[in-house]
Each structure stands twice: as structure tokens, then as C-alpha cells.
Amino acid sequence: MGKYIACICEGGAERAILDLLLDNHKLVFKREDLIEEEVLRCRSGKEFEERYLRKAYMEKITIYWIHDSRSEKFNLSKAYKHKVDVKNVITAPEIEKLIICNEGKYKDYEKEARKNPRLKPSSYCKSNLKHKDVKSYEFVKGYFSDVRVLEKALHEYRRISKVRGHEMTIWDLLRKI
Numbered sequence: 217m218g219k220y221i222a223c224i225c226e227g228g229a230e231r232a233i234l235d236l237l238l239d240n241h242k243l244v245f246k247r248e249d250l251i252e253e254e255v256l257r258c259r260s261g262k263e264f265e266e267r268y269l270r271k272a273y274m275e276k277i278t279i280y281w282i283h284d285s286r287s288e289k290f291n292l293s294k295a296y297k298h299k300v301d302v303k304n305v306i307t308a309p310e311i312e313k314l315i316i317c318n319e320g321k322y323k324d325y326e327k328e329a330r331k332n333p334r335l336k337p338s339s340y341c342k343s344n345l346k347h348k349d350v351k352s353y354e355f356v357k358g359y360f361s362d363v364r365v366l367e368k369a370l371h372e373y374r375r376i377s378k379v380r381g382h383e384m385t386i387w388d389l390l391r392k393i
Contacts, residue, residue, distance in 0.1 A: 220277040222251045222268065224258050228353035229311045230282050231255050233366065233386060240363040243389050251277070261290040261302075269296045276301055280389065284308045286380075306383045312337040312350045313376075315359065318369040319345060322376060 223245075225231040234255045238247045247253050251268060258264040264279070269292070281290050282305040290302045307313075316325045316337055321344070328344070329335045341350040349355040360366035367390065374387035 219275040220251060220273050221245050221249045222256055222264070222277055222279045223282070224256045224264065224279060225282045226257075226259070226284070227311070227351060229351050229356045230307060231257065232353045232356035233311065233314070233360065234282065236357060236360055236363055236366060237386075237390070242363060242367065242391060244391055245389075261292045264290075265292050265296050269299060273299065278303065280305050280384075282307060282386065284310055286383075304383050305386060305389065306377075306379065307386070308377075310337040311356075312341050314366070314369040314373050315341050315345065315347065315350060317372040317376070318360075318365060321345065322372070 223234055225234060234243075237243050238250075238255070250256075256264070256268075258267065269277075277300045279290070279300050279302045281302055284307045286306065286308055290304075292300065313322075313325075316322055321340075324344070325335075325337065325340050328340060338350050341347045347355065347359070360369070370385070370387045370390065374385045377385055379385060
């Protein structure tokens with residue numbers, strides 16, 4: 217790991233999970249290690265480059281990019297590619313699968329998804345589990361306020377995920393005690 221770390225999330229649910237883990241000292245890095253000491257929200261490599269890479273960093277920046285799209289790339293211009301090490305932290309298909317795992321409903325979700333291949337985990341959470349705001353920062357932070365519950369859900373999600381060689385999950389960012 218380099219001296220500088222950026223943790224970038226695409227949505228509120230992901231940011232809530234990372235904030236909970238940071239605030240409870242569960243990650244391999246601390247909030248103080250992060251650029252601006254917070255989880256960043258950037259939609260693209262270009263936006264990150266414009267907002268952060270034009271500053272004078274003496275060492276390489278490790279970027280933990282938490283996102284759900286395997287096809288999306290974190291594109292940077294040639295001038296900055298050598299200054300970063302991007303770690304893909306995949307939450308595919310959606311971070312809401314953590315809630316499904318936590319409620320012990322993964323097999324039921326899979327059964328429903330076979331009947332309706334377009335069924336998204338967030339839709340399942342809303343209709344079957346009756347959680348309205350599953351994508352909101354506030355809901356996720358409240359739902360996983362007991363970080364031990366979150367850790368168990370992350371473990372189960374990692375177990376059922378189809379992680380490819382160059383990918384990580386949020387579970388992989390947890391400190392091993």
C-alpha cells in the first residue's frame with residue numbers, strides 16, 4: 217500500500233458501509249490515511265484526475281474503487297496512470313445483496329431471480345423484505361449500525377460472489393485480527 221489512499225464509492229449505500237467500517241477501525245486503512253480523510257464520490261477516473269491528481273503527491277496513490285460494473289473502467293490520462301494503483305472492489309450486481317444475505321434470504325432471492333431474470337437485489341429488498349430506501353446512506357448506516365452484523369453479511373456475500381482474479385470485495389479490505 218502506498219502512502220496515499222483514495223477510497224471511491226459510486227453510491228450512498230457503499231459510502232455508508234465504508235464509513236461504518238472506517239469509524240469502527242475495521243479496514244486495512246484508517247480514515248486519516250485517506251485523501252481528505254473521507255470516502256470520495258467520483259463518477260469517473262477523469263473526474264478524480266481533475267479534482268485530486270493535479271496536486272503534488274510525492275508517492276503513488278492507491279485507489280480502492282468500489283463499484284458494481286465489471287465492464288466500467290477507471291480511465292486516467294497517460295500523464296497520471298503511473299501515479300496510481302487502482303484496486304477494483306466489486307459489489308456486482310448490487311450492494312443490496314448484503315441485506316439479502318443478512319436476512320438469510322439469498323436462496324429465496326435466487327429462486328425469484330430465476331423466475332424473473334430482471335429482478336434486481338434492490339427491487340427484491342423493496343418488495344419482498346419491505347425495506348423502502350435500501351440505496352440511501354441513512355438507511356444502510358442504520359440497518360448495519362451493529363458492525364458485527366455488517367461483517368457477517370460481508371463474509372456471506374464474499375462466499376457467494378463470483379470474484380475474478382483481479383477483483384476484490386469489501387470483505388478483502390477488512391483487517392484480519
